Amino acid sequence: MDKVGIAILGLGVVGGGTYKILTGHAEDYKKTHNLDIKIECVLERNQERIKKFGVSAGTVVNNIAEVCSNPEVDIVIETLGGVEPAKSFVLSALKAGKSVVTSNKELYCKYGYELESTAKKNNCGLFYEATCVGGVPVIRAMLDNLQGNKITSLMGIINGTTNYILTKMSVCGGSYGEILKEAQALGYAESDPASDVEGFDSAYKLSILSSIAFNTKIPYTEIYREGITEIDYTDIKYAEKLGFKVKLLAIGKCGDKGIEVRVHPALIKSDHPLANVNDSFNAVFITGDSVGDVMLYGRGAGALPTGSAIVGDVIYCATHNNFNYSTFENTEKADTATKFVKNFSSAYYIRINATDKAGVLSHVTSVLGKNGISVAQVIQDSVETDGNVTIVLITHKTNEKSVNKAIKDINSNDISAKVVSILRVA
Amino acid sequence: MDKVGIAILGLGVVGGGTYKILTGHAEDYKKTHNLDIKIECVLERNQERIKKFGVSAGTVVNNIAEVCSNPEVDIVIETLGGVEPAKSFVLSALKAGKSVVTSNKELYCKYGYELESTAKKNNCGLFYEATCVGGVPVIRAMLDNLQGNKITSLMGIINGTTNYILTKMSVCGGSYGEILKEAQALGYAESDPASDVEGFDSAYKLSILSSIAFNTKIPYTEIYREGITEIDYTDIKYAEKLGFKVKLLAIGKCGDKGIEVRVHPALIKSDHPLANVNDSFNAVFITGDSVGDVMLYGRGAGALPTGSAIVGDVIYCATHNNFNYSTFENTEKADTATKFVKNFSSAYYIRINATDKAGVLSHVTSVLGKNGISVAQVIQDSVETDGNVTIVLITHKTNEKSVNKAIKDINSNDISAKVVSILRVA
Numbered sequence: 001m002d003k004v005g006i007a008i009l010g011l012g013v014v015g016g017g018t019y020k021i022l023t024g025h026a027e028d029y030k031k032t033h034n035l036d037i038k039i040e041c042v043l044e045r046n047q048e049r050i051k052k053f054g055v056s057a058g059t060v061v062n063n064i065a066e067v068c069s070n071p072e073v074d075i076v077i078e079t080l081g082g083v084e085p086a087k088s089f090v091l092s093a094l095k096a097g098k099s100v101v102t103s104n105k106e107l108y109c110k111y112g113y114e115l116e117s118t119a120k121k122n123n124c125g126l127f128y129e130a131t132c133v134g135g136v137p138v139i140r141a142m143l144d145n146l147q148g149n150k151i152t153s154l155m156g157i158i159n160g161t162t163n164y165i166l167t168k169m170s171v172c173g174g175s176y177g178e179i180l181k182e183a184q185a186l187g188y189a190e191s192d193p194a195s196d197v198e199g200f201d202s203a204y205k206l207s208i209l210s211s212i213a214f215n216t217k218i219p220y221t222e223i224y225r226e227g228i229t230e231i232d233y234t235d236i237k238y239a240e241k242l243g244f245k246v247k248l249l250a251i252g253k254c255g256d257k258g259i260e261v262r263v264h265p266a267l268i269k270s271d272h273p274l275a276n277v278n279d280s281f282n283a284v285f286i287t288g289d290s291v292g293d294v295m296l297y298g299r300g301a302g303a304l305p306t307g308s309a310i311v312g313d314v315i316y317c318a319t320h321n322n323f324n325y326s327t328f329e330n331t332e333k334a335d336t337a338t339k340f341v342k343n344f345s346s347a348y349y350i351r352i353n354a355t356d357k358a359g360v361l362s363h364v365t366s367v368l369g370k371n372g373i374s375v376a377q378v379i380q381d382s383v384e385t386d387g388n389v390t391i392v393l394i395t396h397k398t399n400e401k402s403v404n405k406a407i408k409d410i411n412s413n414d415i416s417a418k419v420v421s422i423l424r425v426a
Numbered sequence: 427m428d429k430v431g432i433a434i435l436g437l438g439v440v441g442g443g444t445y446k447i448l449t450g451h452a453e454d455y456k457k458t459h460n461l462d463i464k465i466e467c468v469l470e471r472n473q474e475r476i477k478k479f480g481v482s483a484g485t486v487v488n489n490i491a492e493v494c495s496n497p498e499v500d501i502v503i504e505t506l507g508g509v510e511p512a513k514s515f516v517l518s519a520l521k522a523g524k525s526v527v528t529s530n531k532e533l534y535c536k537y538g539y540e541l542e543s544t545a546k547k548n549n550c551g552l553f554y555e556a557t558c559v560g561g562v563p564v565i566r567a568m569l570d571n572l573q574g575n576k577i578t579s580l581m582g583i584i585n586g587t588t589n590y591i592l593t594k595m596s597v598c599g600g601s602y603g604e605i606l607k608e609a610q611a612l613g614y615a616e617s618d619p620a621s622d623v624e625g626f627d628s629a630y631k632l633s634i635l636s637s638i639a640f641n642t643k644i645p646y647t648e649i650y651r652e653g654i655t656e657i658d659y660t661d662i663k664y665a666e667k668l669g670f671k672v673k674l675l676a677i678g679k680c681g682d683k684g685i686e687v688r689v690h691p692a693l694i695k696s697d698h699p700l701a702n703v704n705d706s707f708n709a710v711f712i713t714g715d716s717v718g719d720v721m722l723y724g725r726g727a728g729a730l731p732t733g734s735a736i737v738g739d740v741i742y743c744a745t746h747n748n749f750n751y752s753t754f755e756n757t758e759k760a761d762t763a764t765k766f767v768k769n770f771s772s773a774y775y776i777r778i779n780a781t782d783k784a785g786v787l788s789h790v791t792s793v794l795g796k797n798g799i800s801v802a803q804v805i806q807d808s809v810e811t812d813g814n815v816t817i818v819l820i821t822h823k824t825n826e827k828s829v830n831k832a833i834k835d836i837n838s839n840d841i842s843a844k845v846v847s848i849l850r851v852a
Contacts (some may be wrong), residue, residue, distance in 0.1 A: 017716075025576070031641075137572065144738065148734055148738050148740070289730075290730040290733055290734035291735075292724065294724035296721075296723075298717060302718075304716040305717050308714060315574055320747070320748040321746070
């Protein structure tokens with residue numbers, strides 16, 4: 001039986017969930033993995049949390065030095081979140097020869113190279129499955145299962161809060177603002193929701209996932225990012241009429257022209273497996289040149305699902321001699337050879353408000369045509385009481401530049417047609 | 427750069443796909459994994475296959491002894507299928523100190539213990555991700571990601587042929603026999619389809635997957651097995667009216683009363699993620715005590731998807747010092763402490779044909795009630811020209827014994843109500 005000593009930094013949601021799993025399953029792991037996993041210390045100053053989880057006084061420590069100097073600690077679990085003090089703590093632990101398991105996406109996304117090179121130098125492991133999509137085994141799937149593929153694209157619903165809000169808007173109706181308040185009251189959204197609803201959280205995760213998928217560093221600063229704060233219920237309903245759902249997607253593509261990475265709300269065909277990923281569930285849809293399409297689905301956040309990913313890494317670390325190093329982590333910056341595509345190709349959903357005059361639809365489609373854009377689907381709704389009509393279009397595949405030019409042309413016409421909404425189609 | 431010498435046993439569908447991936451990506455793996463993977467020999471006597479893949483004469487060998495005595499061969503890939511000669515070949519390779527990667531579910535399911543103990547004795551690895559669900563990373567997900575969970579259930583659509591047939595029956599209509607013929611013409615079903623349509627293939631895979639999930643050997647002989655040959659289009663349509671799809675499910679459950687393992691067609695709620703797994707796609711839905719629900723979806727068969735799983739194992743084997751041994755493989759038999767539940771609990775779909783007399787529905791429900799079965803949903807269809815009515819029921823949860831007794835009682839009544847179909851509800 002191998003003894004494995006654990007330190008947990010932070011007993012917040014994820015740290016607490018991990019503590020519960022490790023203590024609750026300690027006897028199981030002796031049987032299933034011949035491992036005697038013991039929590040040697042917990043770095044936490046909040047007495048309420050310590051009480052809540054019943055951590056014994058002898059286990060609680062006040063500073064990282066006590067963790068690093070404890071010879072019984074083999075693996076340090078970091079669940080503090082944010083860059084500091086997490087970064088300094090993780091570096092100290094690695095320098096003390098402890099392997100680290102982290103759920104900290106911001107830290108790994110921004111400083112993965114520094115952490116990894118420190119881990120290598122000190123001959124210890126750095127594990128980060130829990131940084132992305134909670135308990136869904138997407139990182140190891142790419143590292144240890146799909147690694148024989150050239151991954152050409154990945155597309156994910158990788159933020160639970162925004163997926164909950166969009167699902168509720170679709171199912172129950174209601175504005176973004178109303179549903180956000182409801183989500184905050186239920187604890188599904190933070191009181192400051194910016195990181196989720198403005199797509200930062202998804203961008204951090206996409207940076208980590210696409211770096212692995214495309215075997216080269218994709219800094220999050222290269223990721224185009226747009227949140228869901230401008231999503232209008234009207235567009236969700238029109239999208240559904242046209243056979244689509246609206247989701248906040250994280251998209252990575254690797255093709256001949258380079259790498260395309262973007263987080264934004266998008267229409268996705270209702271029969272696509274991602275379209276049926278609802279509420280706070282998450283999923284990543286990966287396409288490889290050999291495996292074809294694979295989708296990994298599950299809970300993308302929460303104490304126990306994220307704890308499950310951490311404990312998976314702990315057991316992996318304790319039973320493998322392999323330290324999980326990336327093959328691409330050469331720098332925090334992108335490789336100079338990497339080309340990033342910024343003029344994305346995609347189909348577009350366009351909603352236009354126009355005065356009900358003869359020829360308005362023909363004018364709009366002609367402007368689109370002049371910009372090389374053809375129309376795939378169209379709805380012209382009956383005249384409103386204000387004498388206006390709504391025209392909703394789905395274009396064939398075009399690109400950002402052409403569509404932006406077309407919108408400008410439509411808006412500057414003299415028949416008072418105005419583009420109200422525009423969304424990409426995945 | 428590490429040199430990795432490969433032997434492939436058999437250039438059939440999967441062996442051929444693997445050959446294509448390894449040769450096509452050889453330069454990539456040098457860059458991504460610092461591995462120089464070279465196919466040193468191919469054991470294949472079929473000249474057409476050798477020609478098709480352009481295998482050079484110097485690489486082709488005629489017998490396993492040549493493979494085993496070749497010092498350049500590190501890893502042997504076995505894609506022959508069936509028990510013999512695959513078993514003898516794999517044992518010979520392991521005894522010669524070669525690690526083995528296999529896609530052979532029947533072999534691993536029936537002789538996993540013998541193979542694994544031979545691998546251990548000879549200090550080499552045995553990898554079998556490709557035995558189950560093609561390119562979908564389900565085995566490693568359970569071994570290396572979800573291993574901190576107590577997995578309470580797994581439910582899968584793990585046979586592509588039967589899922590193709592059931593999807594076509596649902597979408598296009600038509601009898602089982604007609605659609606099977608169509609599937610055979612398209613190459614989606616074998617000329618002798620028994621292994622697929624009678625559930626043997628699913629049972630082999632369920633044996634492997636549930637053994638890992640529940641950390642104890644589940645011999646396939648303990649698995650209740652029922653195929654799709656008796657499925658009637660009428661039942662698919664009634665099921666859909668009631669809000670269900672019909673799928674061939676492989677189900678494993680581990681609860682207080684013991685382990686329940688079964689392969690049979692079943693109704694599943696239309697909004698369940700598995701209900702939308704269509705055509706030849708496969709998926710496994712796993713529930714763990716920490717992670718909650720996870721679903722892994724993708725192509726469950728085919729040259730390149732299964733080849734992807736094999737190549738994933740090859741690279742894993744070449745880059746890890748861990749040999750993937752199970753923690754539960756103590757014998758080919760079930761542990762004496764393992765209890766298997768045979769009187770399954772489930773809800774049931776029952777279709778009854780009855781003469782249209784007053785009180786027939788009340789009689790049927792009263793017989794069910796006497797057997798402790800209550801009704802959740804019911805459809806009574808309008809009277810047919812022959813004066814008969816169809817009654818379709820979904821029961822609340824009951825068990826096999828009660829439902830079998832109730833059917834006997836219904837059939838032996840004097841008002842000519844006869845049970846025509848019965849299906850479990852997942």
